[in-house]
Amino acid sequence: MFTGIVQGRGTVASIEKGEAVWTFSINLPNTEGLERGASVAVNGVCLTATEMDGDRVLFDVIQETLERTNLGDLCAGDEVNVERSLKMGDELGGHLLSGHIMGTGEIIARTDVGEGVDMTISAPLSMMNYIHEKGYIGLNGASLTIGEVVEHQFNIHLIPETLRLTTFGSMQKGDVINIEIDAMTQTIVATVERMMKEENPEGKS
Numbered sequence: 001m002f003t004g005i006v007q008g009r010g011t012v013a014s015i016e017k018g019e020a021v022w023t024f025s026i027n028l029p030n031t032e033g034l035e036r037g038a039s040v041a042v043n044g045v046c047l048t049a050t051e052m053d054g055d056r057v058l059f060d061v062i063q064e065t066l067e068r069t070n071l072g073d074l075c076a077g078d079e080v081n082v083e084r085s086l087k088m089g090d091e092l093g094g095h096l097l098s099g100h101i102m103g104t105g106e107i108i109a110r111t112d113v114g115e116g117v118d119m120t121i122s123a124p125l126s127m128m129n130y131i132h133e134k135g136y137i138g139l140n141g142a143s144l145t146i147g148e149v150v151e152h153q154f155n156i157h158l159i160p161e162t163l164r165l166t167t168f169g170s171m172q173k174g175d176v177i178n179i180e181i182d183a184m185t186q187t188i189v190a191t192v193e194r195m196m197k198e199e200n201p202e203g204k205s
Helices: 063-068 125-130 160-165 183-199
Strands: 008-017 021-027 039-042 045-053 056-062 079-084 103-113 116-122 136-139 142-150 153-158 176-180
Touching: 039 056, 056 063, 103 125, 116 160, 125 183, 136 153
Parallel strands: none
Antiparallel strands: 008 021, 008 079, 021 056, 039 045, 039 079, 045 056, 103 116, 103 176, 116 153, 136 142, 136 176, 142 153
């Protein structure tokens, strides 16, 4: 489990592209206490550390993950958001995330607002039932509060500290972003939809 509080940026050192699995070599901002088999969120995707050499850690990524997330778009030298898995007793500063990405969105607008940044994200219509103003969302592994929601788009406001710790400061219009909807929100929406269908089984208004 993760909190969505990004701990820093890692840098992709290399990518070995196999037929079924890609192996990412990533320089992490902090590997203290990290062991082989540990979980690390990379751009919000839960990955397992397979080998370590100092701050450089290897992760294997299967094709389904490459297709569902923006990891398949990465190149050597790119930066990624990094969060180590939550440990018992850690402060929960964001909201609980599993590292299981639902899909991707696209940044369709970016505006500097003082020292912060406002972004408008376009998301697939299949996700919009879960995206509500003032709710939480995981974007590239960062726990963020949703702003205005209009049709298949929503806004977020990024404060200077978030821009400093994450890759959002360098992200631009057209960039693809990983989206995770937390399990509690998915459960609530699914429950409400089921109850509505039970109360109105024939779809009458």
